Amino acid sequence: MLQLMHQACFCLALTWYKMISVCLANGHPSITASIMAPSDLHIVKNDFGVILSWNSNITEEMETYSVKYVLMCKFDTAKEILERLQENKRIIRLGLHSGFYAKVKTQLLSKETEDVIKESNWTEFVYKAPPVYIQNLSCIIYNLFNFNCTWDIKTEAPEDAQYFLSYRYSGKEFQCQLYLINAKHKNIGCHMKEVYFNSSNPIRLNINVRVRSNSSENRSYYKRFTPRRLEKLNPPINVSLSLEDRSIKINWRKKLF
Structure with a gap:
């Protein structure tokens, strides 16, 4: 009986030694409990969309890892x-779309190797965006320095809604200079002159729908585009042909405005 007790104590000591060895080798204590999935996913409005956030359910035990x-x-x-x-x-x-579907999960990674040690289950979220009151949004840059945008108003839009355009570029926001107005005194387009874009840098365009009653909340519609895809240049003017020393000479003038 005494021999069996000694063997049992030896096995327990060996097991404890192995656990300590694994802990020291990995640099982290082993996670025995399951990881709670993210919870309480919710939406907060942002200038160009929404902020999706969640409760991470991080425990003190998990903080010894890199949490992603x-x-x-x-x-x-x-x-x-x-x-x-x-x-x-x-x-x-x-x-200009109806919303999005998202899912998120928590991962614990080794701080030394970035290897995934453990991860939670997915938490799903569906965001149904409010109704979109505009359609056929189209923009063009012509003659290098002029910027035009137009849009159509849907029939289900509130009668007291008005539409305002701005764009963000190089960290600054620019408001529309001149609106195009329909017979109902609604803004359906915007004209801006003396604008300067880097052709390769994307622009964030924002159309803000402001409603002057309590029937609906204010909404913003976001569009991103690259200027060079919208540029339209005027053709050369005053094109002329002349014959000089048995050669044909073609002259033209560039029209900017």
């Missing part, structure tokens, strides 16, 4: 966008 979040978003029929985040929130840009 895997976020997957899908907009209508578009491809899934998958990214790994350090914060438990993400700004999501919203275009």
